[in-house]
Amino acid sequence: MTHNPYTTFTPVKTTKSYESAVAVKALSPWADGEASPIRGDIHQMQDVLSALDPLSYSRTRNHLGGAVTQLSPFIRHGALTLDHVRNLAIERAGKKDAEKFVQQLTWRDYWQRLYRRNPDMIWDDVEAYKTGFSPNDYADELPEDVLNAQTGTACIDQFLEQLMSTGWIHNHARLYLAAYICHWRRVKWQVGAKFFLTHLLDGDPASNNLSWQWVASTFSHKPYFFNLDNVAKYSGADINTKFNANKDIAGSYEALAERLFPYMEPRR
């Protein structure tokens, strides 16, 4: 008799996410953290699809509280196709009003195509940094205060907290965190990307790593960075954007660029 290299199990539907967490802990006692309030519930996904409003999406999507869908964890795991969401969006709003939403869906398709073309290069710099620094100037580890959401920059700490507890943050918050980690803390994009993949429910090497590279400037013409005014513009009252609590990211773009990228060559 040969020994079976496996055991079978039957996943059970639960009414609370902590019940699923107990079942998962029994399977994988090594797994760290808590369950997210965002559930892998197909009925909730259907409710979101029923409420899909591409026009209000295009008007508000840049705001942290805007009409974005939170469908990404379902799409990432193939529980929902981009094709299906696109068809629904066009049926509901028509091509013109659905265009911005469909363009965002196409970003995912684009990253996936790049990944398929070069699957083994998903952790490599696509191009050189355009920040005036070389890869060796960036740290190989995430600072403890980032891991503990205690950087001292209030809004960054709130975004970190949300990422680690729920596994989903808005695209703009992802941009802010990636820019903060790469440019303010000068950490390699790969390190930040790995940290995101640990926590995001929609964690996907293509969308994630290539977006990090877009921020870092290894897959774009210039680094992406932001300032406190920008965070204040796009966030609601729940995010602390007071100057005294966010001094490190406050200032004009010119002043911040001089501080963050002192050796960057001006673009011609």
Next chain:
Amino acid sequence: MSAMIWLHEDALRSDHPVFKAAGEGAEAIFIWDDAYFQREGYSLKRLVFIYELLADLNITCLQGETEQLLESYADGRSLFIPQTPNPLFKNIIDNLQKKHNVTTVPDIPLVIVPDDVDLRRFFRFWNKAKKSALSPSTGPLL
């Protein structure tokens, strides 16, 4: 003999084209591979999300090491696998192909463009893909 489907983490739904390709009576399995999850660094949140999606699927769930398990569990059956860019999975598929009859099945695409389309920057791609992206497919609407 009916076929077997390896439904991996990129394709957790029961109307993926892989089911049609594999034909009636095919057994679909998901492999809960701790070594893989640990290597990817998944936190409990992610595993719970996957677990909850699995609870909605009527498939066989097995816990073990992916490649070894696929080898022994297939037991001579043809294998159907959703196409994936994941290099670890691709490597497993390459190895399986040496001994088994393996078919990979792509998902329904969002856009139809030539395979060698220019991918250097998104907006170049968008210009080529826009027309197709804005043309609804004839796929089913829920």
